[in-house]
Amino acid sequence: MDLKVNVYVWGDLSPEERRKLLSRSEEDIARVEEAVRPVVEAVRTEGDAALLRFTRQFDGVVLSPDRLRVTEEEFKAAEEALPEEIRESLDYVIENVERFHRTQVPEPSPMVEVRPGVMAGERATPVPSCGLYVPRGRGSFPSMVYMLAVPARLAGVPRVVMVTPPEKDGSVNPACLYAARRCGVHEVYRVGGAQAIAALAYGTESIAPVSMITGPGSAYVTAAKRLVAHVVHTGLPAGPSESVILADESADPWKVALDLLVEAEHGADSAALLVTPSRELAGQVEAHLLSCIPRLPSPRREFVQAVFSGYGGIILVDSIEEGAEVVNEWAPEHLQLRTSDLFATLKLIRNAGEILLGEHLPFSLANYATGPNAVLPTGRKAKVFSPVSVRDFLKFSSVIHVSEEGLAELGPHVVRLAEYEGFPAHAAAIVHRDTPGSYSPRG
Numbered sequence: 358m359d360l361k362v363n364v365y366v367w368g369d370l371s372p373e374e375r376r377k378l379l380s381r382s383e384e385d386i387a388r389v390e391e392a393v394r395p396v397v398e399a400v401r402t403e404g405d406a407a408l409l410r411f412t413r414q415f416d417g418v419v420l421s422p423d424r425l426r427v428t429e430e431e432f433k434a435a436e437e438a439l440p441e442e443i444r445e446s447l448d449y450v451i452e453n454v455e456r457f458h459r460t461q462v463p464e465p466s467p468m469v470e471v472r473p474g475v476m477a478g479e480r481a482t483p484v485p486s487c488g489l490y491v492p493r494g495r496g497s498f499p500s501m502v503y504m505l506a507v508p509a510r511l512a513g514v515p516r517v518v519m520v521t522p523p524e525k526d527g528s529v530n531p532a533c534l535y536a537a538r539r540c541g542v543h544e545v546y547r548v549g550g551a552q553a554i555a556a557l558a559y560g561t562e563s564i565a566p567v568s569m570i571t572g573p574g575s576a577y578v579t580a581a582k583r584l585v586a587h588v589v590h591t592g593l594p595a596g597p598s599e600s601v602i603l604a605d606e607s608a609d610p611w612k613v614a615l616d617l618l619v620e621a622e623h624g625a626d627s628a629a630l631l632v633t634p635s636r637e638l639a640g641q642v643e644a645h646l647l648s649c650i651p652r653l654p655s656p657r658r659e660f661v662q663a664v665f666s667g668y669g670g671i672i673l674v675d676s677i678e679e680g681a682e683v684v685n686e687w688a689p690e691h692l693q694l695r696t697s698d699l700f701a702t703l704k705l706i707r708n709a710g711e712i713l714l715g716e717h718l719p720f721s722l723a724n725y726a727t728g729p730n731a732v733l734p735t736g737r738k739a740k741v742f743s744p745v746s747v748r749d750f751l752k753f754s755s756v757i758h759v760s761e762e763g764l765a766e767l768g769p770h771v772v773r774l775a776e777y778e779g780f781p782a783h784a785a786a787i788v789h790r791d792t793p794g795s796y797s798p799r800g
């Protein structure tokens with residue numbers, strides 16, 4: 358594979374070249390959709406038998422139905438096996454994530470008087486159940502366990518289920534089990550990929566279906582979530598990781614290069630871009646990248662190499678303002694600003710999952726430890742979706758009380774509008790309210 362860093366001049370790109378740059382791994386996801394459709398369908402119709410068959414096929418692990426769910430003994434063994442320092446660091450970062458997410462728990466909404474006698478408010482209640490997808494393929498992700506479980510628990514979801522692919526020996530990653538238990542998740546199944554998403558959506562003999570699924574994953578997982586979205590709420594699209602750094606000549610090229618490598622190492626389908634008006638910075642960052650990439654161990658080296666000659670690279674723009682417009686169109690999952698006036702640049706940004714300010718904040722810090730959620734929308738969906746939060750696990754019911762006075766106040770307007778819309782029964786429910794037996798709706 359070529360060791361190269363793509364360099365584009367935004368102003369010189371054709372509409373087709375821009376479209377390709379903007380779409381990044383979307384095309385991979387669309388392609389695998391057809392491959393995972395039969396997997397989803399088989400789990401829907403055959404249940405556990407298909408789930409076990411695909412776990413053998415894609416994860417190379419042979420399981421029996423009674424081995425799907427993680428047992429109490431396994432939780433205990435995982436905790437004992439996990440090095441003390443890892444437990445300590447997990448406890449520390451989980452507390453940060455709890456501190457931040459606690460601020461998202463909504464206060465009870467007060468009833469407001471909309472008109473005399475008409476009181477209205479909102480009541481938040483948790484979703485009945487949720488399935489958390491924790492990836493395990495090109496890395497293990499205990500960090501994703503707490504990023505998903507902390508907000509689910511703070512929202513008060515009664516049934517929280519976690520699914521994650523098994524290790525080659527059939528066990529579940531011990532740090533994931535430790536984090537799950539630490540965050541109050543006890544129902545864990547060792548299944549992953551499209552088959553796990555289908556099991557959560559349709560249910561199998563061993564796994565009861567859930568009302569919503571959330572969590573990041575590979576193209577297979579993202580495609581499967583699309584296929585079951587008519588059955589179960591699938592939350593934000595959190596596919597292959599992607600990052601952009603918007604920088605001017607004040608940025609330190611070494612730190613920019615280090616930070617570009619962060620999200621690029623997730624996989625060949627990731628994207629990492631520097632957007633800058635500075636030719637000098639671009640050249641220096643390119644040189645640092647070319648010297649660092651060969652020094653990464655395999656398979657990260659191959660992933661990063663594929664990213665910088667694939668969906669990633671450097672985009673040269675005329676100004677920070679033009680760069681901000683490119684960022685807003687690209688709508689990155691992770692964005693870093695590295696300009697001389699961070700807060701002025703911040704004002705230009707509208708679409709990004711997270712916006713990291715300044716040179717002391719590599720993407721990795723926010724991936725694990727700053728408090729805000731690291732499960733973020735990808736594939737340009739930061740235009741319309743937000744990071745995972747407590748709000749994802751809640752829904753709001755309107756609560757309304759109307760007195761006799763309120764009915765008299767609103768009634769005439771509603772009768773007029775209902776008759777205008779052609780709904781006589783709607784109008785009659787008001788007009789004939791106090792005259793039992795009389796019913797002569799006007800058509």
Ligand SMILES: NC(=O)c1ccc[n+]([C@@H]2O[C@H](COP(=O)([O-])OP(=O)(O)OC[C@H]3O[C@@H](n4cnc5c(N)ncnc54)[C@H](O)[C@@H]3O)[C@@H](O)[C@H]2O)c1
Pocket residue numbers: 392393415416491492493494495496501522549550551573574575576577578594595596597598623624627690731732733734735
């Ligand atoms: N957007 C976010 O917030 C966010 C957060 C963390 C991670 N991520 C991304 O999540 C992804 C995690 O991917 P991963 O691969 O490590 O784990 P994964 O669990 O998503 O995928 C691995 C599973 O895919 C299935 N699979 C593998 N090959 C298959 C095939 N040929 N056909 C059908 N199914 C197959 C297997 O069942 C396997 O268990 C990465 O792309 C990472 O960048 C995103």
Ligand SMILES: N[C@H](CO)Cc1c[nH]c[nH+]1
Pocket residue numbers: 498500501597598599620690724731732733
């Ligand atoms: N970068 C990922 C979100 O795109 C989060 C993560 C966890 N561990 C490493 N990275």
Ligand SMILES: [Zn+2]
Pocket residue numbers: 598619620623724
């Ligand atoms: Zn990451």
